Amino acid sequence: MQRTPLYATHxxxxxxxxxxxxxxxxxxxxxxxxxxHHAVRxxxxxxxxxxxxxxxxxxxxxxxxxxxxxxxxxxxxxLLDAHYSLLLYADGTVVDDIFLYKLTGRWLVIVNAANRAxxxxxxxxxxxxxDVALIDRSDExxxxxxxxxxxxxxxxxxxxxDLDKVATRTAAEITxxxxxxxxxRTGYTGEDGFELYIPTDGAVGFWDGLLDAGKEDGxxxxxxxxxxxxxxxxxxPLYGHELSADINALEARMGWTVSWNKAFIGRDALLxxxxxxxxxxxxxxxxxxxxxxxxHYDVAVAGQVVGHVTSGMKSPTLDKxxxxxxxxxxxxxxxxxxxxxxxxxxxxAKVVKRPFYKPRYx
Amino acid sequence: MANFKLDNDARxxxxxxxxxxxxxxxxxxxxxxxxxxxxxxVYVELPEIGRVVKAGEAISTVESVKAAEDVNAxxxxxxxxxxxxxxxxxEIVNTQxxxxxxxxxxxxxxxxxxxxxxxxxxxxxxxxxxxxx
Numbered sequence: 001m002q003r004t005p006l007y008a009t010h011x012x013x014x015x016x017x018x019x020x021x022x023x024x025x026x027x028x029x030x031x032x033x034x035x036x037h038h039a040v041r042x043x044x045x046x047x048x049x050x051x052x053x054x055x056x057x058x059x060x061x062x063x064x065x066x067x068x069x070x071x072x073x074x075x076x077x078x079l080l081d082a083h084y085s086l087l088l089y090a091d092g093t094v095v096d097d098i099f100l101y102k103l104t105g106r107w108l109v110i111v112n113a114a115n116r117a118x119x120x121x122x123x124x125x126x127x128x129x130x131d132v133a134l135i136d137r138s139d140e141x142x143x144x145x146x147x148x149x150x151x152x153x154x155x156x157x158x159x160x161x162d163l164d165k166v167a168t169r170t171a172a173e174i175t176x177x178x179x180x181x182x183x184x185r186t187g188y189t190g191e192d193g194f195e196l197y198i199p200t201d202g203a204v205g206f207w208d209g210l211l212d213a214g215k216e217d218g219x220x221x222x223x224x225x226x227x228x229x230x231x232x233x234x235x236x237p238l239y240g241h242e243l244s245a246d247i248n249a250l251e252a253r254m255g256w257t258v259s260w261n262k263a264f265i266g267r268d269a270l271l272x273x274x275x276x277x278x279x280x281x282x283x284x285x286x287x288x289x290x291x292x293x294x295x296h297y298d299v300a301v302a303g304q305v306v307g308h309v310t311s312g313m314k315s316p317t318l319d320k321x322x323x324x325x326x327x328x329x330x331x332x333x334x335x336x337x338x339x340x341x342x343x344x345x346x347x348x349a350k351v352v353k354r355p356f357y358k359p360r361y362x
Numbered sequence: 363m364a365n366f367k368l369d370n371d372a373r374x375x376x377x378x379x380x381x382x383x384x385x386x387x388x389x390x391x392x393x394x395x396x397x398x399x400x401x402x403x404v405y406v407e408l409p410e411i412g413r414v415v416k417a418g419e420a421i422s423t424v425e426s427v428k429a430a431e432d433v434n435a436x437x438x439x440x441x442x443x444x445x446x447x448x449x450x451x452x453e454i455v456n457t458q459x460x461x462x463x464x465x466x467x468x469x470x471x472x473x474x475x476x477x478x479x480x481x482x483x484x485x486x487x488x489x490x491x492x493x494x495x
Contacts, residue, residue: 027401032456033427034402225401225427290449292405292425313427314404321405343423343430 004050005142005203013221021113023051026223033225037316040189040230043218044148046210047227051113054137054197055123058106061130066107069126070098071249071266073259077102080171082184086257087119088266092248092273095122097239099195101171101184108137108182108197112239126265141182142203146210147193147222147230149360154214155183155194168192168361177202177209188227190234190359233315235284235324235355241295241310242282242324251278251326253354280307281332284354285340287321289347298341299325299349306331309340315356322356323349366490367394369460373436373477374486375418380460381436381480388437388467392424394459395490400426403455408444409465415441417476422464424455437476439467 002023010017015026025048028036039045057066066074072085081102087095096115101108111119116138123134146155152163161174163183171184182197198206211219228238237243243252249266250273258270287293293312298305312323323340331338334353339346372380378396382389397403405425415421420432421441443466447454454462469476481489 027428032402034453229427290405291407292430294430314425316427 002051004048005200006048006050006207009204009207010048010221015221015223018224020224021051023113025051026221028223028225029221031220033223033229034316036220036222036226037229039218039220040148040191040222040226041317042149043220044146044150044154044193044214045189045220045222045226046207046214047145047147047222048207049145049195049227050143050203052138052143053111053113053116053119054141054143055109055111055120056106056135056137057109057132058135059130059132061132062107065127065130065132066100066109067262067264068130069123069265070100071258071264072100073262074100074102075262076259079104082169082171082186084257086243086249086254087122088249088264088270089245090266090269092250092266092269093245094239094243094247094249094252095119095245097237097243099184099186101182103171103173103182110143110195115239140200141197142200144196144198144203144207144210145187145189145193146196147187147189148191148219150214150217150219151191151193152362154210154217154219157213158210177206179206185362188236189230190236190355190357191230192360192362228311229313229316232311232313232322232324233317233355233357234359235357238311247280247282247326248273248278250274251280251282253282277329279329280326281329282310282324282326283332283351284356285309285312285323285325285338285349286352287323287340287347287349288337289349290321291340291342291347292321293323293325293340293342293347293349299327300339300341300346301331303346305341306338312340317357320356324354366398366487367459368483368487370483372460373480373482374489375434375436375480376489377432377434379434379436381477383469383473383477386469387442388439388469388473389463390433390436390465390467391463392433392455392459393486393490397456397459400424400429400431402427403452406448406452406455406464408446408448409441411441411444413441415439415467417472433464435467436480437467437469438472439469442466442468
C-alpha cells in the first residue's frame with residue numbers, strides 16, 4: 001500500500017485512513033463527511049489528491065500524439081488552457097477520464113489513481129512512430145485541491161500572483177507559499193476552486209500553512225467521502241462507476257467532451273453509436289420511495305431488471321435520495337419512473353435532470 | 363482510538379446494538395462505537411410494528427454516508443413500537459446514540475437468558491477496543 005507525503009499529517013489530524021486505489025487516504029476527519037461537504041459548498045475544503053497521476057508529454061509530436069489518444073481537439077487550446085477529456089478504447093468505451101494542461105513547452109495529463117499504471121502502458125502503446133516523450137511526474141509533484149467559494153481569497157494570502165485573473169479552466173505557473181506551483185482553476189466538487197501541483201518535499205509545510213491561512217474562513221481538511229458526495233451532486237463521473245471499459249462515452253453522456261472534427265482512437269465506433277443512438281443512457285434518479293440507492297443495485301421495470309445504479313446516496317446539499325443509473329434509452333426521459341431494488345424491495349424512483357447541483361464556477 | 367460513550371444500564375451485542383429493559387419492554391439502539399464506525403447516518407429503515415423477531419435476526423437497516431448496515435434484534439419478541447423521530451432526524455443516532463432508540467420489543471420468556479448472553483458495558487468496551495486492532 002502506498003502513502004502520500006501527507007500521510008502522517010492526516011493521521012495527526014485524526015483522519016480515518018482507508019485503502020483507495022492502492023493508497024492509504026483519509027475517508028474523513030473527525031468533523032465527519034457531512035460537515036466537510038457543507039464546508040466546501042459554503043466556505044472551502046482542502047483535499048489530498050496526490051494519489052492521482054501526472055504525466056508530462058513533450059517532444060515535436062506531442063500535439064499529434066495527444067490528438068490521437070484523447071477526444072478533445074487540443075488545437076482549440078491556448079497556452080495555459082486546461083480541459084477535461086477522455087481516453088477511449090477503439091470500441092468507444094473509456095480507458096480513463098483525464099484533465100489536460102497546456103503548459104510552456106509541454107503538456108500535463110492528469111489521470112485517475114486506479115488507472116495510473118494502465119494508462120501509462122496504454123499511452124506508451126499508442127506512441128507508434130511519433131517523436132514524443134512521456135514522463136511520469138507523479139512522484140515529484142504533490143497534487144492537492146482547494147475547493148469552495150472562499151478558495152480564491154484564502155489562496156490569495158499565499159501568493160503575489162493575482163488569482164482573480166486565473167479564469168475557470170485555465171492554469172498558471174506561480175510562486176505559492178514560496179514554492180514553484182502549477183495551479184488549475186478547476187475541480188471535482190461543483191464549486192469554484194483550484195487543483196494545485198507543488199514539489200512533493202514541500203507538501204507537508206504547504207498543507208499546514210494553507211489550512212492555517214484559511215482557518216478564519218472556515219476551511220476544513222476533507223476526506224474521500226466528501227469528495228465523492230460533492231462530485232456526485234454535480235454529476236461528475238467517477239471511473240469505475242459512470243465510466244468504464246463496459247460503458248461507451250455516449251452512453252455515459254460524455255458527448256460534450258468529444259471533438260468530432262478530428263481523428264482519435266475510438267472515433268469510428270463512437271460515431272456509429274452516435275448515428276444509431278445509444279441503447280443505454282446514464283440518468284439521474286430521484287427516489288420517490290425513501291431509500292438509499294447504492295452502486296450496483298438493480299434498476300427494474302415491472303419486475304424485470306433493466307439496468308443498475310452507478311452511484312447513489314442521500315444528497316447532503318439537496319437533502320434528497322438521489323442516484324445515477326445506467327438504463328435502457330426507453331426509460332431515460334425526464335419523468336420516467338423505474339424501480340431501484342433495495343434489499344430485495346422495489347423502491348420507486350423517477351428520472352430527473354442532471355446535474356443535481358448546478359456547479360458554481362467563477 | 364477515540365473513547366466511546368457507554369450506557370452502563372444497557373447490555374450489548376457483538377453486532378453493536380444496545381438493549382435496555384424499561385418497564386418490561388426491551389428498548390434497542392446502536393452504540394456510540396457503532397455510530398462512529400458508520401459516520402454520518404442519513405437514513406434508518408425501521409421494522410414493522412407487530413413483527414415477531416428472533417434474537418440475532420437482522421430486522422432494520424441503518425444507512426450512513428458510506429454504507430448500509432443491518433441492525434439486529436438483540437432479544438426475541440414482538441416489535442411494539444418504532445422511533446419515528448429517526449425518519450426525519452436520523453442524525454440523532456450520531457449525536458445521542460443512547461437516547462436515539464430504534465425499536466421496542468415485547469420480550470418472550472427467554473429474555474433473561476438472552477440478556478445473559480449479551481455483554482455488560484465494561485465487557486463491550488473491551489470488545490470494541492480489541493476489535494480496533
